[in-house]
Amino acid sequence: MIRRFSLASALPVAMLIAGAAFGQAVPAPTPPPAAPLPAATVQVTLTTSAGPIILALEKDKAPITTANFLHYVDAKRFDGTTFYRRVKVGDGFGLVQGGISQNPKLAFPPIKHEPTSQTGLSHVDGAISMAMNAPNTAQGDFFIMVGASPGMDANANQPGYAVFGHVVQGMDVVRRLLDAPTDPDKGAGMMKGQMIAAPVKILSARRTTTAITAPDTAAAPAAATP
Known part of the structure; x- marks a missing residue:
């Protein structure tokens, strides 16, 4: 120095x-x-039937969205839910979606939208973001990016989606989910044909402090917006 x-x-x-x-x-x-101090993160492990996925949640950059996700984790409301949807827009590009699948029995009240223009985060490879129908409607459904899709970030013309963390281990599991077979008859509207035929169960979601290695979210070229 x-x-x-x-x-x-x-x-x-x-x-x-x-x-x-x-x-x-x-x-x-x-x-x-x-x-400057590094932004603080909270580590959460999703133990799935396909393997573990370890997340680092940006509690400083996206405090509202992170607190909401941890609310579901601490209440164990993700336990027994699934990764139920995948959107593949190219070889190795797309997203996988999981969570409560809008089950009203598991849902907490919707949260305020935290756009990427406010948090400084982006839909990079391995980013975890909130699913929603419109701003301020996100509850307990989320998706993980495979490949980068900056078109899903907020800009002057759209609110985008709320990124609040990233995968630090388990992208191999996420990529397998992206390749999971889908049921052509399941889903409604634009989601028809995107529902995973045999949804992958989330056995548990817990805060963890296990030491982790370097992120395995290898950089990939930008993909088209799903």
Whole structure:
């Protein structure tokens, strides 16, 4: 680290001693500026029937959305739910969706929308974001990106979706979900044919502190918006 010094600290030692002899105060060196603290995250492990997915949630950058997700985690309302939808828009690109599947018995009240233009986050490979019908309607359904889709971020013309974290381990599981067979007769409207034929169960969702290795969300070129 390069440390900054005041002009006085750079003067010859003899001059500093002479100045002290005449009663002149010698200013202390200016301390270096403090390094900014990294944004805090909360780790959550989704244990699924296809393997574990470890998430890092951005509680500083997206506090409302992260708190909502943790509300479901701490109340164990994700336990027994599924990853039930996948949208594949190309080889290795798309998203997988899971959560309470709009089950009113499991739902907490909707939350305020936190756009990416406010949080500084983006729909990069491995990002986790909230599913919603319109701003301020998100509850307990979420999706994980496979490949980047910046077209899902907020801009001047659309509110986008609320990213609130990213996968740090388990993208291999997410990619397998993206390739899961779908039922052509399930789903309604634009979602018809996107529902996973054999939904992958979320056995549990828990806050965890297990040490993790480097993220396995390898960068990928941008994909078209699902």
